Amino acid sequence: MPMTEKDIADQIKVLTSQLGLIKDQCKLLEDELKRLEMEREQIKMKELKEEEEKEVKEHQCQCQCQQLAVDDWRIIHLKENPVDNRINRDWEHYRFLKAENKKLAARLEIIEAGQVADITRMVNEEINYSSEIERLKIALQISESKRGKYIEECKKQIKELKEAFLSLTGCRIEFTSNGYKVSFLYAENQASDLLLFKMENKELELLENDFSKSLKTFVHRYLVQHDSYPAFIAAITLHLFKKSFNVE
The missing domain is CATH 3.30.457.60 (Copper Amine Oxidase; Chain A, domain 1)
Incomplete structure (x- = not known):
């Protein structure tokens, strides 16, 4: 049975409502992407800062060593050298930040590619809607096309009816x-x-x-x-x- 204009209008309303919900959910996903990108930038900036601090400390250590050599100081080797410990801690923190940066970069790539595994439940659900959005867009276009054809046919029949009414009455x-x-x-x-x-x-x-x-x-x-x-x-x-x- 062909769909009536009311059926088409109702279907369009349902599809439009569903599309609105999906757009809202996509907006949440975009916000999540923005948040992850901000975290990534913050980690990059922190990483650069740590690298600069490391270089400064290494330079200070070199200067101290040179000063000790010039002043003919006797170097005492300690098992737990405070400077070495601090440098090691800085390197560990640097490696941690670098690993976290890689993880965030991988998460962003997975989200942007639409291949979500175990990031978060929300991200997983949002990505699954991408194909549904395309399907609804196609369905909406088909419905609008059918509605347009139906309206044109109605206009044509109304025009013919008016012409017939004029000729008869x-x-x-x-x-x-x-x-x-x-x-x-x-x-x-x-x-x-x-x-x-x-x-x-x-x-x-x-x-x-x-x-x-x-x-x-x-x-x-x-x-x-x-x-x-x-x-x-x-x-x-x-x-x-x-x-x-x-x-x-």
Whole structure:
């Protein structure tokens, strides 16, 4: 059974709602990526700072050694040299930061590639939505295409119906901002020889204009006496036909 316009509209609403949820979840993923990138930059900066401190300390050690040699100081070797211990601790911290930086870089690459293993549950769920987003986009495009074709077909049928109605009845009915406009095939002036109606409390009412003023006899006979709009419109159509073709 072909889908109706309401079915298509409902489906579009559902797809749009789902797409909105997925976009929100993707936004969370983007925030997570930004946070990881910031952590990565912070670790890089800290790593550079540690490297600079290490170089400064090595330079200071060299200067101290040179000074001791110049002053002919006797060097005493300690089993637990404080300078060596500090340098070793700095190297261990440097290696730790470097390993953490590699881990973050790997996590970012995995997230960007969409190949999530065991990063976090949220990241895993977000990445799984990427294919769902594409599927929904395609489904939405198909629905919009079907809806567009349906609307065009409806417009075509409405146009054909109006043309058939004009040919069969000799009048044309159109919507206005507050009611209806009826024009006539055999009217002498199509722009001014027309009737205006409005719906008031589920009752159709004829609005006064120059053309309706010229039809007081028809108004009294068919609307006042018999309350028949079909007879009123038919009588006017016949009147205009006779007037147009000089028929008695």
